[in-house]
Amino acid sequence: KAGVTQTPRYLIKTRGQQVTLSCSPISGHRSVSWYQQTPGQGLQFLFEYFSETQRNKGNFPGRFSGRQFSNSRSEMNVSTLELGDSALYLCATNSGGEGASGANVLTFGAGSRLTVL
Amino acid sequence: AQKVTQAQTEISVVEKEDVTLDCVYETRDTTYYLFWYKQPPSGELVFLIRRNSFDEQNEISGRYSWNFQKSTSSFNFTITASQVVDSAVYFCALKGLGSSNTGKLIFGQGTTLQVKP
Numbered sequence A: 001k002a003g004v005t006q007t008p009r010y011l012i013k014t015r016g017q018q019v020t021l022s023c024s025p026i027s028g029h030r031s032v033s034w035y036q037q038t039p040g041q042g043l044q045f046l047f048e049y050f051s052e053t054q055r056n057k058g059n060f061p062g063r064f065s066g067r068q069f070s071n072s073r074s075e076m077n078v079s080t081l082e083l084g085d086s087a088l089y090l091c092a093t094n095s096g097g098e099g100a101s102g103a104n105v106l107t108f109g110a111g112s113r114l115t116v117l
Numbered sequence B: 001a002q003k004v005t006q007a008q009t010e011i012s013v014v015e016k017e018d019v020t021l022d023c024v025y026e027t028r029d030t031t032y033y034l035f036w037y038k039q040p041p042s043g044e045l046v047f048l049i050r051r052n053s054f055d056e057q058n059e060i061s062g063r064y065s066w067n068f069q070k071s072t073s074s075f076n077f078t079i080t081a082s083q084v085v086d087s088a089v090y091f092c093a094l095k096g097l098g099s100s101n102t103g104k105l106i107f108g109q110g111t112t113l114q115v116k117p
Helices: none
Strands: A005-007 A010-013 A021-022 A031-038 A041-048 A051-057 A064-068 A075-080 A087-094 A112-116 B002-006 B010-014 B017-022 B024-026 B032-039 B046-052 B060-061 B062-070 B074-079 B088-096 B112-117
Touching: A005 A087, A021 A087, A021 A112, A041 A064, A041 B088, A051 B010, A064 B062, A087 B112, B002 B088, B010 B017, B024 B074, B032 B074, B046 B060, B046 B074, B060 B112, B074 B088
Parallel strands: A010 A112, B010 B112
Antiparallel strands: A005 A021, A021 A075, A031 A041, A031 A087, A041 A051, A064 A075, A087 A112, B002 B024, B017 B074, B032 B046, B032 B088, B060 B062, B062 B074, B088 B112
């Protein structure tokens, strides 16, 4: 089955602009999480969406936002871009339940590499 | 607070050598999950293993093995007879349960493994 698809793979923006990244999950996966990866801070959790609702949020400023659609596809948006927002943005999906099965394995996409000039 | 430490930033070995990647974690939770992911140059994080806090059995999968020791809060990963294709960045991650942890993995800083022919 198809994996997690992220678009675009690469993009270049300038300071002050805004950007929207897209993530299409594996069929049947209803939870979508977003991560930022930078050389200095490593992999950091941004937020998680499930059934079109933000269920969890990391410690990022309000310029970082997201949403999820009824087909589970998710978008994240970064407004008023700063140089420090240059990063690889990774999307991870899973079925969403955490009952008796415990913590589900997150399946990651290849990421969107954002460069802010 | 939850934290994962991978003290080895970079490791370089010659093909066929065995190599162990260290991972130490901190958590106050009694139930938690530990993961290892591999990140090749393509950027996508590839799942290797998931282990829950109640299962301290070591696991072997082909050339890969994992040693989980709750007493020392460590979850180390050994590659036996390394190959050039094992060259990648390896991440150890921790996940708690509950609403504040949905979709959220706490990652270590990663260990870059270079296997030379």
